[in-house]
Amino acid sequence: MTATRLALPEVMVIEPKVFHDSRGFLYEAFNAADFAMATGIVREFVQDNHSRSRRGVLRGLHYQMPNPQGKLVSVVSGEIFDVAVDIRRNSPNFGQWVGATLSGENHRQMWVPEGFAHGFVVMSETADVLYKTTDYYHPESEHCIRWDDADLAVAWPDPGVPLIMASSRLGVPLSQAQLF
Template identity: 60%
Template structure:
């Protein structure tokens, strides 16, 4: 496994070693020991999630104030533009974002530690998105920041259609008014 820091050092792009031939390919999608070495500490995952979305669906920017979740995310079918936003007020990268294209062809994964808001935009006709979390989903603690908050300035790819949002994502808070981490 290869781990590469992004412009926000706590967020890592994880690239598994892929073994391929005329029959197809094989790779370890997760290896606890290698992952812990990559992030520099032991990380326990407690839940795996799978979502399927159509082109133009934008999910996020989500986080939980209690039971904060670290997420290891990947795409097994299709393509997404995946984003992490640092919402830790005490961080030197507070308010900054990083985005990575995750596809079924590039096999990249993104490690989004607790303390970040997370979201993604589907670029392909459909996408199957898998992610491991470090704490359980707790809807009463979930928060959402607007995907298009100008103070964050995420440069979402232009896919030729307006994003499709859930009702809760359409009314997300601005970074200035959101409940954030210390």
């Protein structure tokens, strides 16, 4: 497993060792010891989530406060553009974002730490997204920043007219959001 820090160094793309042969492939989707060794991060994951979405669905930019969640995001089938936004008020990278393409073909994962908002847009016909979280889902703690906030200027790839889920439509601009 290798971990590559992105422009926001707390956010990483994780690439597992994939073993291919005539039957297909095999890889460990998660191994706590290897994850800690590759990333320097030791976290207990308490919940796994699975979503299936169709082309153009845009989910985000979500976070929980209190009860923040770190997320380890992967794609089983299809392709997404995954985004993390630093919403830690005292961070030198406050309000900046990074993105990476995750797919069932490249087997990449993205680590989105606590203190970051998270979202993705589906680039394939459908995508099955799995993510491990470091805290349980608390509906009363959920917050959302507008996916199209001009101050963030996230360069979402164009999958056509985005299909925005109901909770994402309630997002507020970063300037009005509760922040870490």
